Amino acid sequence: MSAYAAKPWLALYREGTPAEIRPEHDTALALFDASVRRAPDAVLIRYFDGALTVREADEAANALAAALADDGFAPGDRLALFTQNNPAYVIGLIAAWKAGGTAVSINPMNRARELNYLLADSGATALLALDELYAEVARDVIADGGTAVRTVVTTSALDWQNRDDPRLFGSAERRDEGVRDLADLVARPTRRMAATPKPSDPAVLTYTSGTTGIPKGAINTHRNLVFNAQTYRDWIGLGETDTILGIAPLFHITGLVGHVMLALLLPAPLVLSHRFQPAVMLDAIREHQPTFTIGAITAFTALAGVPEASREDFASLTAVYSGGAAIAPAVAESLENQLGIQVHNAYGLTETSSPSHCVPRGVRAPVDPASGALSVGVPVFNTVVRVLDEAGAEVPAGQIGELATSGPQVVPGYWNKPDATAESLPGGELRTGDVGFMDEHGWFYVVDRKKDMINAAGYKVWPREVEDVLYTHPAVRETAVVGVPDPYRGETVKAYVSLNPGASASAPDLVAYAKERMAAYKYPRIVEFLDEIPKNASGKILRRELRDRSPENPVSERKPG
Template sequence: MAPSYRDAPWLARLSPAQRVTGTPPPTVLHAFRATVRRAPDRCALAYFDGRLTYRQTDELSGALAGRLAASGFRRGDRAAVMLQNTPHFVLAVLAVWKAGGTVVPMNPMFKAGEVRHILDDSGATALICGDRAWADFLREAAAGSAVRTALTACPFGLQTRDDARVLRGERMPPPDGAEDLLTVARSGARPPADPGLGPQDPALISYTSGTTGAPKGAVNTHGNIAHNAERARIGSGLPDGSTYFALAPLFHITGMVAELGSCLVNAGTLALAHRFEAGVVLDAFLEHRPAYTIGPATAFMALMAQPGAGRDHFASFHLVSSGGAPLPPALVERFRTAFGHYLHNGYGLTETTATTASVPPGTEAPVDPASGTLAVGVPGPGTLVRIVDERGAEVPFGGHGEIVVSGPQVVPGYWRRPGATDAALPGGELRTGDIGFMDPDGWLYVVDRKKDMINAAGFKVWPREVEDILYAHPAVREAAVVGVPDDYRGESVRAYVSLRPGTAPQAAELIAHCRERLAAYKAPREVRILADLPKTTSGKILRRELRDDAAGRARQGKTGGGA
């Protein structure tokens, strides 16, 4: 019989310890409470020079939960949380779960219309947010929604040393129409009775970016989160009580699970630094000496570009991972040269509650010799990854097709979207929309999103392949490739790049670099050089904005190959 994906060849890439399925706790909250009982004085949260023990974190979040319950918040209710990487975020998440509710994480960069859509769609009855955002626009955005309880947090208050690089702005006066989160947390309010949450209960409603239509909420259950958090604990081999650094935003599924969830399951310390600023992050590495972090490729590019960055900043790390955005092979080597660590790739989606595949510690991902694509890793035990064609039939190992995933981390569906659930999760197996392939050894490669494929005169061009070639140029810091409407070819290839400090290549040089290494139809006909590429707060380059820019320029009849 021909080899099958169900043979799980990837398990041979794992060590015996990594192949252990493990027994995750019913919820991450169970793991947190277990640590409160056995190590109450262990540091749970570190924020600049502020520290909270597990006992203090339990007491503060318990008082918040009590206040929510007193306001009428009940099991199954939803609470929107819109905060940066601060202790307030963690306290809010734990409080909502202790009250039996579901957390609706929101990006602090959202505008009023985006917030209102999520509040209305989720039916959130509580909103926990920054005090300035509440005063500026959230109070108005929430008016007329189901929200009846609002708690606001100031980024100050849990540390004494303010860092003006990230903690900008004056302290706000007491919020109008909301309560101060820390005042409530320190009130000593009695926590509600244990709601008895289990693996099947919804823990998060995580709204996708909505590349087509309005964003929809993926329902991540407590079982989804606990499974991937436990898998990360086992797979990483980190000692009990290790320090994790929150490089990825906690409101993003990667940060929520691979940082917060994994840290709590491992009874660790979570070090926080508000929002990403390269110099602040490097200082925090020296202060907190973390053993683990995960972030997008763009964050590691920024760290490498920071003056004074060196190996000592990463000396404490046991494992450094990248996820949430494509990882070019050239960046992996630059990072190793600069900091002495191999950057471990990973792959996952909101609908797979973060990790689907990762590069195990102690191994290095292969690079596909045909395309130059770096493998994203291998699945773990209990996860099935298959590659299928447009009819849903499996393609042989090495064949390109859509990546489909089933396992304990796959969400049961979308919030109040039965049609979208049926389309994306037929039979409970997720159709990811990503194109990739798997080699016979079980290494998974992601080629690109189906929607990002460029059709140049009938030839398929995957942006990732061109971007990887651009990243191999020593002057390129960031790269993104999109299709440009072309009357003759249908589409032609355009690249947008930002440059490393101290370099100044012309667009023609970058085009020639690609033409030497790619078929003529794949090489960009235009390169536009920008100071920075547009990105989400989770570090993903916004190809959609660049695609819109390209389409707009084409409509205006602008052509040329310059920067």
């Protein structure tokens, strides 16, 4: 028997945690319908000073689904959701299922070229968009006729609340864009819609970030989503008395499953605040006292950077997880010291419908003494993860290779991309593209993305290890390490760094700091300071964008201040 088939990680589960679970619902729509029957008057969404109950969300989704059907939206069609973290996203998601269709999550940061690609690739026939995004981006895309979209519904970020927080909305006002308005649809009496999707049907097309190529639509099935929603609930021990803080973007797989699907399952209130703005999010925490959240580590460091933030503000958050971006041990320690929250690691991909690994609640993940990496946890229920060499053969515990994941959360493939599906999901097992290892106890560690490895004079350098060392410097707020061309070494190590407010450090300082703590081939030869390290909407640092930057600056650069 292989080391992975033996599942040594089961011994690390909390006492009483089963090795496998059986989802209570077959589809995402059945999951929500069960909550409608069980707790119709429970609050499902808190949005500034507004609230929607489970019943109200159900009725709103019925209204939108009926309007779509009247416009010819048929079972199997796709509804694109082009919003921020607004109640409309949740309503649109449920409406797509009620109409027998599939939702398509669209990043609200996308511009016309990107939106056109996603609408055309998904074949979406309907679009639900924020009025401002429709006016600024989508209108011209639809007018050009290069997509199949024939029905457009707009919504305002000001709906379902009355506070109109000027830090987010400024002078914003509800706009009439000459198309159907969601608030008008919801206000009218309508019929109940009740499609019956199958567990294998696509529930959501969630597009990969495109940081390493053209975005691909991962087919997150109903079976995938209900399994991982229940994984969150059962792994962490959450119930209807909990409150979920919506810190991750809902279009991203973490927000979709770790926020929306979990809230629909419990049901429990999901706190939304349009988009992430640290001071606004801090106020939402103070007002709504959430107990659970999961988001990128960069979001938590941003909250820690709000001048008035205190440990008392975060006392209600008894279960905090982070996914989507690597956590340096020094950052996790700093957050616990400053905010009093223990950030548990979680790991997964769009293709695993959020988590494939989690640290058991209340357990401190170990740090690998050789690489300095913080463990991403252990495989969750019903999941097997193997570590493979370049030839696809299993490597022993402790050896580095590519992580390959099998389980009920793994997608069946990419939308209309059979070649990419065959390459990434041979036999239904996901080749993650992430390099890491399992230790002898069953803890897993992700060293880096396979494509981010730096080859410096024939030596392999993993950016994560260099970043983790730089994070221990007191002046460093964020850092990203990439390989850049070098005439002598082939590639050399370059670090982009942003500093903590009021801190000062020179490039030679940071080079010397790393040199003292790393092998000679690993430490960065070049340091460039940036005010902000570029990230995507989910908080993941965009190394490819950094690699594509202009030629190198000298090591003698100094950050003013």
